[in-house]
Amino acid sequence: MSVLGRSVIVTAGASGIGHAIATSFHQNGDAVHVVDIDTKAVARFSSDHPGIKATVADVASPSDVCRVMDAHIERFHGVDVMVNCAGIAGPTGFAEDISLEQWQRCLAVNIDAVFLFCRKAIPFMKTARSGNIINISSTAGWHGYPLRTPYAASKWAVIGLTKSLAMELGGSGIRANVICPGSIHGERMDRVIAAEASLKGISEQTVRGRYTRSNSMRTFIDARDIADMALFLCSDKARTVTGQIMNVDGHLETFQGLDE
Numbered sequence: 001m002s003v004l005g006r007s008v009i010v011t012a013g014a015s016g017i018g019h020a021i022a023t024s025f026h027q028n029g030d031a032v033h034v035v036d037i038d039t040k041a042v043a044r045f046s047s048d049h050p051g052i053k054a055t056v057a058d059v060a061s062p063s064d065v066c067r068v069m070d071a072h073i074e075r076f077h078g079v080d081v082m083v084n085c086a087g088i089a090g091p092t093g094f095a096e097d098i099s100l101e102q103w104q105r106c107l108a109v110n111i112d113a114v115f116l117f118c119r120k121a122i123p124f125m126k127t128a129r130s131g132n133i134i135n136i137s138s139t140a141g142w143h144g145y146p147l148r149t150p151y152a153a154s155k156w157a158v159i160g161l162t163k164s165l166a167m168e169l170g171g172s173g174i175r176a177n178v179i180c181p182g183s184i185h186g187e188r189m190d191r192v193i194a195a196e197a198s199l200k201g202i203s204e205q206t207v208r209g210r211y212t213r214s215n216s217m218r219t220f221i222d223a224r225d226i227a228d229m230a231l232f233l234c235s236d237k238a239r240t241v242t243g244q245i246m247n248v249d250g251h252l253e254t255f256q257g258l259d260e
Contacts, residue, residue, distance in 0.1 A: 005030035006080035006234075009072060011059050011117060014041035016186055017136065018085035020223035021230050025081070026052050028231060033072050035059060035086075059086040059113035060105075069120040079121040081234050083134045084114040084158075089188065090150040092195040103150045110154030114161060122165075125174045132234040133169075133176040135162045136226070139252045141180050142245065147199060155180075159245060166243030175242035177233045182221045182249025183211045189220070217250035 013034030090106030125131030
């Protein structure tokens with residue numbers, strides 16, 4: 001399969017943003033490998049996209065990451081594009097009410113997993129003297145996010161890691177960039193809105209309206225918009241673009257506060 005195009009790994013690729021990215025790269029002619037913890041989602045994905053390899057794994061588990069990467073290298077003989085899309089919303093609540101276990105799990109999935117996959121992919125990219133790393137952060141990665149402190153902290157960390165990788169790897173022909181999505185249409189954002197509405201004691205419609213009004217275009221973002229940016233960043237048209245934070249968010253103007 002690798003002769004058809006680049007070898008691409010997409011974490012959390014069985015649904016949401018990851019699904020859009022994985023299918024877009026596949027349609028581009030690349031050999032794609034999806035990794036996801038959701039067994040049912042992986043089964044549906046495999047049924048819908050038989051031409052894309054899909055593996056069940058916990059991206060925050062070092063042993064699972066090694067297993068996935070070893071299998072990928074054996075099959076595809078390298079890694080050309082590493083897309084770290086896996087992330088969880090984490091708890092919604094005041095910092096003093098968040099348990100250490102909740103904090104640690106959010107950071108394990110949202111930043112430890114990025115490090116683990118990059119650490120395994122980089123040696124093969126260095127050997128090839130080429131490669132692209134795309135890490136998915138969030139608009140919360142450059143704002144504070146009240147009631148979502150573990151999530152915000154982890155997404156800030158993704159940006160710091162990516163910029164550091166760009167500095168380390170540029171001389172080896174490897175580029176690393178961050179995409180910061182805004183509010184994305186889909187079930188995940190629906191759950192975030194429901195949790196916030198419950199905590200604040202207001203309607204979900206009110207919360208959704210505030211998110212919609214928070215950006216200049218007054219809209220939620222489609223997952224395919226993130227996929228389009230990922231394809232661009234990994235193309236020759238972006239051959240000197242590295243270490244950049246690419247916001248796909250309709251231009252965020254304000255972030256929700258506690259008293260809004």
